[in-house]
Amino acid sequence: QVQLVESGGGLVQAGDSLRLSCAASGRTFSSYTMGWFRQAPGKEREFVAAITWTSISTLYADSVKGRFTITRDNTKNTVALQMNSLKPEDTAVYYCAAKLVTASAYSTLGSWYDFWGQGTQVTVSS
Numbered sequence: 624q625v626q627l628v629e630s631g632g633g634l635v636q637a638g639d640s641l642r643l644s645c646a647a648s649g650r651t652f653s654s655y656t657m658g659w660f661r662q663a664p665g666k667e668r669e670f671v672a673a674i675t676w677t678s679i680s681t682l683y684a685d686s687v688k689g690r691f692t693i694t695r696d697n698t699k700n701t702v703a704l705q706m707n708s709l710k711p712e713d714t715a716v717y718y719c720a721a722k723l724v725t726a727s728a729y730s731t732l733g734s735w736y737d738f739w740g741q742g743t744q745v746t747v748s749s
């Protein structure tokens with residue numbers, strides 16, 4: 624079992640940067656694949672990025688590739704999403720997600736993940 628708490632959201636202008644953080648409770652954080660998803664008003668939740676427990680592999684949605692970077696610190700039980708060159712279309716509630724794994728694996732499907740945070744709002748003005 625793991626509990627996730629996101630932070631770092633806010634209101635920024637287009638072109639600005641923002642760093643989201645997700646703090647996880649639990650003793651086996653390093654055994655979880657971590658992901659970030661987002662949901663804009665009136666739209667379905669969509670995959671943003673994922674990172675395996677070893678940090679060797681990362682995966683990004685095409686819409687954020689080259690602008691967003693996902694990292695994790697297993698010693699601090701945190702995963703971060705650095706967001707640069709933000710666009711108004713990045714406006715959404717961002718969610719941290721976790722999946723207990725026994726091998727390096729990740730997925731873009733929300734249903735694959737077992738645990739979710741409460742979300743943090745990111746608003747990008749034009």
